Amino acid sequence: MWNQDRSIVLSQVATRVIMGLGLVLAVALPVLIHNGFFLGRAMISPQSVGWLMPIYYSFCLPAYVALAALERMLAAVKRGEVFTNSNVRRLRTISWCCFVAAIVLLASSLVSIVFFALAVLAAFFGVVLRAVKNLFAAAVELKAENDFTI
Secondary structure (H helix, E strand, C coil): CCCHHHHHHHHHHHHHHHHHHHHHHHHHHHHHHHHCEEECCEEECHHHHCCHHHHHHHHHHHHHHHHHHHHHHHHHHHCCCCCCHHHHHHHHHHHHHHHHHHHHHHHHCCCCHHHHHHHHHHHHHHHHHHHHHHHHHHHHHHHHHHHHHC
16 A cells, blocks of 8 residues: 555655666766767767766756755655754755756756756746745744644
């Protein structure tokens, strides 16, 4: 039967898989670029993708900080620590990482318009996470007031 614990475990596994795949790509990217690689049916030459490495590695830092914060937040939720100041800080960190990623992608949109669309998505996720962070902060305050009145 599906329950909240299994959902949290699934989220933790997905987070770790994404971290692992990102690490594999970070290690393999120089080899892929050196040899060229296929994107669909088209061969991408090593000369035309030299711009990909600095973009990817610049994107990796905020992505891994956000994934690490997400991993810690999921572990806290699994322990039953949901509406805490620590989780509010983690959500704030993740949202700022989305904004930093959006800036990296926006700067990269000079190379390809696809990065502009990704920058808009990253900024959108940052705004949504800021709203969730504000909801969590209000819930933490309500919880603290409730704890003091009992």
